[in-house]
Amino acid sequence: xxxxEIIKKCSQxxxxxxxxxxxxxxxxxxxxxxxxxxxxxxxxxxxxxKEIDVQIIQGNAYHLYFRPxxxxxxxxxxxxxxxxxxxxxxxxxxxxxxxxxxxxxxITPEGVKFSYPLNGSEHLFTPExxxxxxxxxxxxxxxxxxxxxxxxxxYTYAKNSLALTLDWAKRCKKKFxxxxxxxxxxxxxxxxxxxxxxxxxxxxxxxxxDLRKESALRTVEIGFxxxxxxxxAVGEPKEEMYKVIEETVPLLPxxxxxxxxxxxxxxxxxxxxxxxxDLFDCVQPTRNARNGQLFTTFGKINIxxxxxxxxxxxLDEECDCLLxxxxxxxxxxxxxxxxxxxxxxxxTLHNLYFMVKLLKLIQISILENRFFEEKKxxxxxxxxxxxxx
Amino acid sequence: xxxxEIIKKCSQxxxxxxxxxxxxxxxxxxxxxxxxxxxxxxxxxxxxxKEIDVQIIQGNAYHLYFRPxxxxxxxxxxxxxxxxxxxxxxxxxxxxxxxxxxxxxxITPEGVKFSYPLNGSEHLFTPExxxxxxxxxxxxxxxxxxxxxxxxxxYTYAKNSLALTLDWAKRCKKKFxxxxxxxxxxxxxxxxxxxxxxxxxxxxxxxxxDLRKESALRTVEIGFxxxxxxxxAVGEPKEEMYKVIEETVPLLPxxxxxxxxxxxxxxxxxxxxxxxxDLFDCVQPTRNARNGQLFTTFGKINIxxxxxxxxxxxLDEECDCLLxxxxxxxxxxxxxxxxxxxxxxxxTLHNLYFMVKLLKLIQISILENRFFEEKKxxxxxxxxxxxxx
Numbered sequence: 001x002x003x004x005e006i007i008k009k010c011s012q013x014x015x016x017x018x019x020x021x022x023x024x025x026x027x028x029x030x031x032x033x034x035x036x037x038x039x040x041x042x043x044x045x046x047x048x049x050k051e052i053d054v055q056i057i058q059g060n061a062y063h064l065y066f067r068p069x070x071x072x073x074x075x076x077x078x079x080x081x082x083x084x085x086x087x088x089x090x091x092x093x094x095x096x097x098x099x100x101x102x103x104x105x106x107i108t109p110e111g112v113k114f115s116y117p118l119n120g121s122e123h124l125f126t127p128e129x130x131x132x133x134x135x136x137x138x139x140x141x142x143x144x145x146x147x148x149x150x151x152x153x154x155y156t157y158a159k160n161s162l163a164l165t166l167d168w169a170k171r172c173k174k175k176f177x178x179x180x181x182x183x184x185x186x187x188x189x190x191x192x193x194x195x196x197x198x199x200x201x202x203x204x205x206x207x208x209x210d211l212r213k214e215s216a217l218r219t220v221e222i223g224f225x226x227x228x229x230x231x232x233a234v235g236e237p238k239e240e241m242y243k244v245i246e247e248t249v250p251l252l253p254x255x256x257x258x259x260x261x262x263x264x265x266x267x268x269x270x271x272x273x274x275x276x277x278d279l280f281d282c283v284q285p286t287r288n289a290r291n292g293q294l295f296t297t298f299g300k301i302n303i304x305x306x307x308x309x310x311x312x313x314x315l316d317e318e319c320d321c322l323l324x325x326x327x328x329x330x331x332x333x334x335x336x337x338x339x340x341x342x343x344x345x346x347x348t349l350h351n352l353y354f355m356v357k358l359l360k361l362i363q364i365s366i367l368e369n370r371f372f373e374e375k376k377x378x379x380x381x382x383x384x385x386x387x388x389x
Numbered sequence: 390x391x392x393x394e395i396i397k398k399c400s401q402x403x404x405x406x407x408x409x410x411x412x413x414x415x416x417x418x419x420x421x422x423x424x425x426x427x428x429x430x431x432x433x434x435x436x437x438x439k440e441i442d443v444q445i446i447q448g449n450a451y452h453l454y455f456r457p458x459x460x461x462x463x464x465x466x467x468x469x470x471x472x473x474x475x476x477x478x479x480x481x482x483x484x485x486x487x488x489x490x491x492x493x494x495x496i497t498p499e500g501v502k503f504s505y506p507l508n509g510s511e512h513l514f515t516p517e518x519x520x521x522x523x524x525x526x527x528x529x530x531x532x533x534x535x536x537x538x539x540x541x542x543x544y545t546y547a548k549n550s551l552a553l554t555l556d557w558a559k560r561c562k563k564k565f566x567x568x569x570x571x572x573x574x575x576x577x578x579x580x581x582x583x584x585x586x587x588x589x590x591x592x593x594x595x596x597x598x599d600l601r602k603e604s605a606l607r608t609v610e611i612g613f614x615x616x617x618x619x620x621x622a623v624g625e626p627k628e629e630m631y632k633v634i635e636e637t638v639p640l641l642p643x644x645x646x647x648x649x650x651x652x653x654x655x656x657x658x659x660x661x662x663x664x665x666x667d668l669f670d671c672v673q674p675t676r677n678a679r680n681g682q683l684f685t686t687f688g689k690i691n692i693x694x695x696x697x698x699x700x701x702x703x704l705d706e707e708c709d710c711l712l713x714x715x716x717x718x719x720x721x722x723x724x725x726x727x728x729x730x731x732x733x734x735x736x737t738l739h740n741l742y743f744m745v746k747l748l749k750l751i752q753i754s755i756l757e758n759r760f761f762e763e764k765k766x767x768x769x770x771x772x773x774x775x776x777x778x
Binding site: 038039040042043044045046047067068069071072075076082083084309310312322326327328330331333334335337338340341342344345346 | 428727
C-alpha cells in the first residue's frame with residue numbers, strides 16, 4: 001500500500017496537492033496539524049475540531065508517557081479511544097521535550113537519561129523506547145527519535161549530533177519494522193488493503209547547508225514513509241530557514257510526504273508550500289489565541305487592546321466561523337477581560353479555523369494553477385492592517 | 390397577557406407544573422436557571438446550553454454594569470444580542486453583590502453607597518437605578534432591589550431590613566411600570582399579544598416566621614408578576630429553610646410563579662417543589678464542576694480522586710450527555726490533573742445536563758401523579774453511592 005500520492009503539481013512552483021493514507025483516514029495536503037500535546041487540542045473538544053474539518057492532530061509521546069501514563073492509555077485501548085478521536089494522530093517522538101531539559105539530561109549513544117521534572121524520577125529514552133511508546137499510543141504517523149539542535153548551533157556540535165540522529169533513525173526504523181510485523185499479525189483477520197502506520201525520518205543539520213544535505217541523503221538512504229525537516233523555526237533568521245528548505249526538499253523523494261516541523265505563520269506556510277512542503281504543525285494558532293491574538297483576513301489583532309471594548313463588528317467580516325457569525329469584538333474583549341474560559345475557546349476555534357481555511361485556499365490555488373496570484377492576494381490583505389498602537 | 394399558567398397540580402403535594410411567558414419564549418416549570426453572572430455560563434457556549442435544552446439563564450446587574458459597562462451593552466443592543474442568547478434572561482438586581490461588600494458600603498433609605506472594589510470608584514445603587522440597569526440589559530424577568538440578610542440575623546435587624554426592602558419594592562414597581570409604558574410605546578408596531586417583561590418581588594425576613602409572613606403579605610399587597618424567597622440557603626439549617634418555604638408559599642397567589650433564590654442541591658429541589666416552588670438558581674452545578682465534583686444518578690463523585698485515574702467506565706452509565714456517551718472517567722481524571730480547560734467544560738456540561746434532566750423528571754412525576762414514588766426512587770439511588778475515601 002502506498003501511503004502518499006501526489007494529486008496535482010503546481011505549474012508555477014514546487015508546491016503540490018497530495019493525499020496521505022493512514023489507518024484512520026486520508027488527509028489532503030498541504031495541511032496544518034493542530035497540536036494536542038496532552039491528549040486535547042487546548043480548550044477544544046474533538047467534536048469542534050471535526051466541525052471545522054480538522055483531519056489530523058498531534059500527540060506527544062513524552063507528555064503522555066508520564067501523564068496519564070502509558071499503561072493507562074494502553075488499557076484504554078490506545079490514544080484514539082482515550083481521547084475520543086477517530087481521525088489521524090501523528091505523535092511527536094518526545095525527543096524535543098527530552099532535549100529541552102538541558103541540565104536534567106545526559107546524552108549517550110544508547111539514548112537520553114533524564115530526570116522527569118515533576119517528580120525527579122530517573123528515565124532513559126532510547127529510539128526503541130520512543131517507537132514503543134508511540135506504537136502503544138496507537139499513532140498513525142510516528143516520528144523518529146532525534147536530537148533537535150537549538151540555534152545558534154556550533155558546526156562541530158551539529159555534525160556530531162547529526163551522526164547520532166542518523167544512528168537513532170536506523171534503530172527507530174528497525175524497531176518500527178519489527179512492531180509493524182507484529183501489528184500485521186495482530187490484524188491478520190483484516191483485509192490486506194488496510195492502510196499501514198507511517199514512520200517519518202527527520203532531517204537535522206542546523207543552518208549548515210552541507211550538513212542538511214548530508215542528513216537528507218543519508219536519511220533517504222535509510223528509507224522512510226515521509227521526511228520531516230526538524231531543528232527549524234528555533235530562532236534562526238527566516239531567510240536561513242527558507243534557504244534550508246529550498247536546498248533540502250529537492251533531495252527528498254518527490255513521491256513522499258514532506259513535513260516542516262514547528263511552522264508556523266501564514267506567510268511561512270505560503271513560502272514553504274512553494275518550496276515543496278506538505279505538512280505543518282505549530283502551537284502558535286492555539287497558544288496565541290489564549291493570549292488574545294487573533295488571525296483575520298486583514299492581519300493579526302489583539303483582543304486585549306482597549307479599542308475593541310466598544311467595537312461591535314464581527315472579528316473578521318470575511319470569516320464564517322462560529323465566532324465571526326455570532327459574536328462581536330466587544331463581547332470577545334469583555335470575555336477576555338473578565339477572565340472567562342469562553343474567550344479562550346472562541347479565540348482558539350477561530351484561529352484554527354483560519355488555518356484550516358488557509359490551507360484549503362492554498363490547495364485550491366495549486367489545483368487551479370493560481371498559486372502566485374492567490375499568495376499575493378492573501379498576503380497583501382493580511383499585511384494591510386495598520387499596526388495596533 | 391398573563392405571564393404564568395399552571396398546567397397541572399400534583400395530586401399528592403403542593404407541587405405544580407406550569408409555564409412562564411416572557412418576551413423571549415415560554416419556560417416550563419419547575420425549572421433550574423444556570424447562572425451566567427458575567428454574560429456567560431462559565432465555560433459553556435450558548436449553543437451548548439441550547440443543546441442540553443436550557444431555556445433560561447441568569448445575568449447580574451451589578452457585574453455587567455461595571456464590566457463590560459452598561460453603555461457597551463446598550464450600544465450592543467442589549468444583553469441578548471451581546472452574548473448571542475435568544476432565550477429568556479432573568480437578571481439579579483445586584484442587591485446581593487452590593488450588600489456583600491460589607492465594609493465598603495453604606496445603607497441609606499435612598500439606596501446603597503459603595504466603592505467598586507476593582508477601582509475604588511464611588512457609586513449609589515437605588516431601587517430605581519437597579520431597574521434601569523436591568524431594563525437596559527433587556528432582561529425578561531427583573532428582580533426587585535432588596536436587602537438579602539445573612540445568617541444568623543438579629544431579629545430587630547431583620548425587621549428593619551424588611552421595612553426597607555418593602556419600601557424599595559414599591560419604588561422598583563413604580564420605576565418598572567413607568568419604563569414598561571415606555572417599553573410598550575417603543576414597541577407599538579408590535580402586535581398586542583407580545584409577552585411582557587416580568588418583575589418579581591422578593592420575600593425576606595430571615596428565619597423568623599412572623600417576619601416572613603409579614604413580608605409575604607405586604608409584598609403580595611404591592612403586587613408583582615412573581616414572588617421570590619430571598620435570604621435562604623445562606624447557612625441556616627435545612628429544616629429552617631424548609632419551614633420558611635412551607636409557611637410562606639401558601640401566602641403567595643397560587644397563580645403566580647414562586648422562585649427560591651440560590652437553591653440548590655438535588656434533594657433541596659425535590660423538597661422545595663413539593664412545597665410549591667417553581668424556579669431555582671444556584672452556582673453549585675457549575676462551580677462544583679470546575680472543582681471536579683460531578684453529579685451522577687448514584688450520587689456525587691470527585692474526579693480528582695485517585696481511583697478514577699484508571700477507571701475506564703463512563704462517568705454515569707445512566708446518563709446520555711455528550712460526556713457520558715463519549716468519554717471515560719480515566720480521561721476526565723487526566724484532563725483535570727493536566728489542568729486542561731476541556732475538563733472544566735465537560736464537567737460543567739454534564740452537571741447542567743444533570744439538572745435539566747432532574748427538573749424534567751420532576752415535571753413528569755407531577756404530570757403523571759407519581760411525585761412521591763419518583764422522589765423516593767431518585768433519592769434512594771442518589772444516596773446509594775459509598776462515600777469516597
